[in-house]
Amino acid sequence: ILDREISQSAAFRLQICLKLIKSIDDEIEALEKEIFNYAYKKHKREMEILMSVPGIGELGAAVLLAEIGNFKDFSSGNKLASWLGLVPNVYQSADKYHNGRITKRGSKGARWILTQISQAAARKNNSKLKEFFNRKKKSIGHSKAIIALARKIATIIWHLIVNDEMYEDGTGYKKGEIQKRKIVETEIFSVDERIKIISEIFAIMEKEGEEST
Numbered sequence: 001i002l003d004r005e006i007s008q009s010a011a012f013r014l015q016i017c018l019k020l021i022k023s024i025d026d027e028i029e030a031l032e033k034e035i036f037n038y039a040y041k042k043h044k045r046e047m048e049i050l051m052s053v054p055g056i057g058e059l060g061a062a063v064l065l066a067e068i069g070n071f072k073d074f075s076s077g078n079k080l081a082s083w084l085g086l087v088p089n090v091y092q093s094a095d096k097y098h099n100g101r102i103t104k105r106g107s108k109g110a111r112w113i114l115t116q117i118s119q120a121a122a123r124k125n126n127s128k129l130k131e132f133f134n135r136k137k138k139s140i141g142h143s144k145a146i147i148a149l150a151r152k153i154a155t156i157i158w159h160l161i162v163n164d165e166m167y168e169d170g171t172g173y174k175k176g177e178i179q180k181r182k183i184v185e186t187e188i189f190s191v192d193e194r195i196k197i198i199s200e201i202f203a204i205m206e207k208e209g210e211e212s213t
Contacts, residue, residue: 077155
């Protein structure tokens, strides 16, 4: 049956695909170790504060820190939300002002992760964030309510980071313990090893250049 349904050439291609997937998974794992090692060593307190907020896990916290940088560069939570492009465009028609779509300025990565965080926070029972989402959903619909919640979370995390405070819900909601990554020392490259890496990159570039001519 196998010989009839999966030819030798198909099996060969499948094996190549599996090797590629494993190789990519290994590279992702190595990158994650480097990212979380850096995040916990350099920004341990900020990671803990961010992860105290409903919907924010390790990856979300690390991405926000990487994309936003120093929260104190922004004078208010609203300024941060504006930089992230989570505030609506305002336009004037006659003597009236109207709100349009969000501006989508700033970091796409931070805006994307905040949208994912708000999706998760909207599902957290017995939390103020879910209550806020449900109120907004009734008046403006699901999609816009998610963006409104993302904007609210942006202002909350700015306040928490700037004032060095952990999130407190006040409704009885308690966030479960997050299983944190173990800090594993990543590979340290010597000067010679770094020179070798650069040399190999140049060799590949030269080879590709010769093949294309």
